[in-house]
Amino acid sequence: MSVDRHGPDSARRQFIEGCVACVPTVVGYLSIGFSAGAMARVAGMSVTEVALMSLVLYAGSGQFIVASMVQSHAAVLSVWVAIFFVNLRHLLLSAYLAPYFKQLSGLRSFLIGSQLTDETFGVASVSGQERGRVPFPWMLGLNLTAYLNWLIGNVAGALAATLIPASMFRSLQFALVAMFIGLIVLQVTSARVRRTQIAAAVLAMVLLLPVTLLIGKNFAVVVTAVLTSFIALGASRWTSTPTSSKSSSAAAH
Amino acid sequence: MDIDPYILQVIVGCGALTLLPRVLPLVLLNRFNLPKWYQDWLSFIPVTVMAALVAQQLLPSEAGWTSRWPELAASAACLACAIASRSLFLTVACGIAAITAFNYLS
Numbered sequence: 001m002s003v004d005r006h007g008p009d010s011a012r013r014q015f016i017e018g019c020v021a022c023v024p025t026v027v028g029y030l031s032i033g034f035s036a037g038a039m040a041r042v043a044g045m046s047v048t049e050v051a052l053m054s055l056v057l058y059a060g061s062g063q064f065i066v067a068s069m070v071q072s073h074a075a076v077l078s079v080w081v082a083i084f085f086v087n088l089r090h091l092l093l094s095a096y097l098a099p100y101f102k103q104l105s106g107l108r109s110f111l112i113g114s115q116l117t118d119e120t121f122g123v124a125s126v127s128g129q130e131r132g133r134v135p136f137p138w139m140l141g142l143n144l145t146a147y148l149n150w151l152i153g154n155v156a157g158a159l160a161a162t163l164i165p166a167s168m169f170r171s172l173q174f175a176l177v178a179m180f181i182g183l184i185v186l187q188v189t190s191a192r193v194r195r196t197q198i199a200a201a202v203l204a205m206v207l208l209l210p211v212t213l214l215i216g217k218n219f220a221v222v223v224t225a226v227l228t229s230f231i232a233l234g235a236s237r238w239t240s241t242p243t244s245s246k247s248s249s250a251a252a253h
Numbered sequence: 254m255d256i257d258p259y260i261l262q263v264i265v266g267c268g269a270l271t272l273l274p275r276v277l278p279l280v281l282l283n284r285f286n287l288p289k290w291y292q293d294w295l296s297f298i299p300v301t302v303m304a305a306l307v308a309q310q311l312l313p314s315e316a317g318w319t320s321r322w323p324e325l326a327a328s329a330a331c332l333a334c335a336i337a338s339r340s341l342f343l344t345v346a347c348g349i350a351a352i353t354a355f356n357y358l359s
Contacts, residue, residue, distance in 0.1 A: 178348025
């Protein structure tokens with residue numbers, strides 16, 4: 001492994017900065033994790049199983065689906081297929097971040113990718129766009145803080161499952177929506193060409209419903225994002241607005 | 254350790270199938286210089302993925318759109334708060350406060 005060219009002190013500082021960057025999402029991780037853990041417990045899983053799932057699967061929407069499918073005793077293969085399609089969107093997130101980690105070894109890239117979530121992706125993409133780079137220790141700090149909070153939230157939810165009213169789940173789940181709205185606004189704010197980014201966000205929201213009706217819920221997010229991004233690319237080319245080349249400047253670092 | 258074999262199979266399999274799309278692009282795309290149009294296309298991925306995720310949470314339930322009004326109203330409050338504050342933390346705090354209030358009213 002290569003030694004960080006800025007020295008160990010700088011690496012440690014970046015790691016801590018990454019942990020701090022995760023703080024605004026902690027409320028979200030704890031509340032979504034809490035409701036994911038509680039729902040899995042209600043579905044019949046033990047606290048140990050919930051803890052294991054939060055560490056191995058580590059995906060909010062995926063864990064909700066596992067809980068509901070386990071509750072109805074679905075076949076193992078059908079759960080695998082459902083989760084695979086739902087989590088396929090990580091391909092896009094991972095591909096987006098790849099240019100920021102161009103100089104990284106395979107092992108380190110694997111480490112970062114293995115803890116990739118929608119939320120850490122959102123924080124990292126905003127930071128990458130603002131600063132033009134995403135240091136490895138920073139990403140590690142962000143990832144580990146999120147991972148730990150997710151585990152805590154899940155276990156707390158599993159332990160408290162029998163004590164909380166079902167209506168509370170609805171409020172808790174909204175933390176996710178609030179977080180993504182905040183991340184979209186930050187992403188748009190830091191973009192070089194805001195208009196197309198805003199248009200792309202609005203179009204994605206509009207297209208999700210028809211796409212869902214057409215191809216079903218599991219694939220909807222991936223297909224909508226891919227499709228809308230192509231439309232936005234075409235529109236930005238057609239109006240010949242100078243598009244940003246943030247990815248190449250990130251690689252130059 | 255109370256782990257059911259069925260649950261263990263589900264968890265391990267799902268974990269492995271989630272790991273692949275998480276890791277493969279980061280590990281493989283590291284080596285290539287990708288074309289400009291692809292990089293421009295990628296620049297829209299964060300907002301389109303996150304907007305689609307938000308829309309998915311706000312889709313009408315079986316009871317129709319009206320049952321979603323607390324979520325829709327709280328989302329509007331979140332959006333206003335995010336634009337005004339540019340703070341992720343305040344946006345999430347505002348969202349939780351708003352949804353709790355609106356759920357109480359509904």
